[in-house]
Amino acid sequence: MGRQQAPFDQAASAYDETFTDSTIGKEQRKRVYHWLNQANFPKKGQRIFEINCGTGADAAYFHQKGIKIKATDGSPEMIEVARSSRDQAIDFSVLDFSKVDQTTIIGEAIFSNFGGLNCLSEIELKQLFQRISVAQNSGDLLAVVIMPRFCFMEGLYFFTRLKWSKLFRRNTSKGLPVNVDGKDVLTYYHSPRAVQKMLPDYSIQLKKPVAICLPPSYLEPFFAKRPRFLKLLSALEKNLGRISLFSGWSDHYILIAEKK
């Protein structure tokens, strides 16, 4: 019997084209790097342990900066693309969230970008954070980029398209089927407040919206025809994106926490 496909396997070969290298994807990633730099993540000498690394764009970024990184993902196909397209010196491994614990974590700064953790239900996410907390020592860092339960730009888009029933589609604790390259992936949205509550052993260093003005990446075809509009939104993001209160209304938000 063949192995069971991981949810993102079928998306791996096109992932860089549809997200990593898309204009919106690049703009959103720049915002993540901006906030990581603002919070000095990782601290000097810390090694990064990345979960849900996808095709390894962030691993390549950190590696280029001379930071030691081990990057993992639950999808063998994603890891295959990462290994074949990034620097051979980067350590990529297949690792499901369920196996992330003190026996597998290597490094003092854990990183999860762009909604990988939205594949976990509230209870599963809480359990993962508990295992991470056991593995981390005082002063260790955790940086996560997660999709909240409402997205202003998505709401605005659905509103103008008269798709009003979709305005608050994210606002549920149930998993929503989201089409990822032709296959539905169950997606759970988590508010920043709920995630903070799951981290009682951490002090929050930074909480910021990522894409409060920038649109979600599935609107790339719309914005490809309107580059000046996207440029304007990108400029607005630099101002309004500083307001922590908007974290619960943006496409993603970033939370950086330090183990007490």
Ligand SMILES: C[S@@+](CC[C@H](N)C(=O)[O-])C[C@H]1O[C@@H](n2cnc3c(N)ncnc32)[C@H](O)[C@@H]1O
């Ligand atoms: C939206 S992609 C983000 C990829 C990458 N972090 C980035 O910034 O482009 C979500 C990733 O989460 C991974 N993922 C989903 N469920 C997972 C699980 N149970 N264990 C580990 N990784 C998982 C997927 O394979 C996919 O690569």
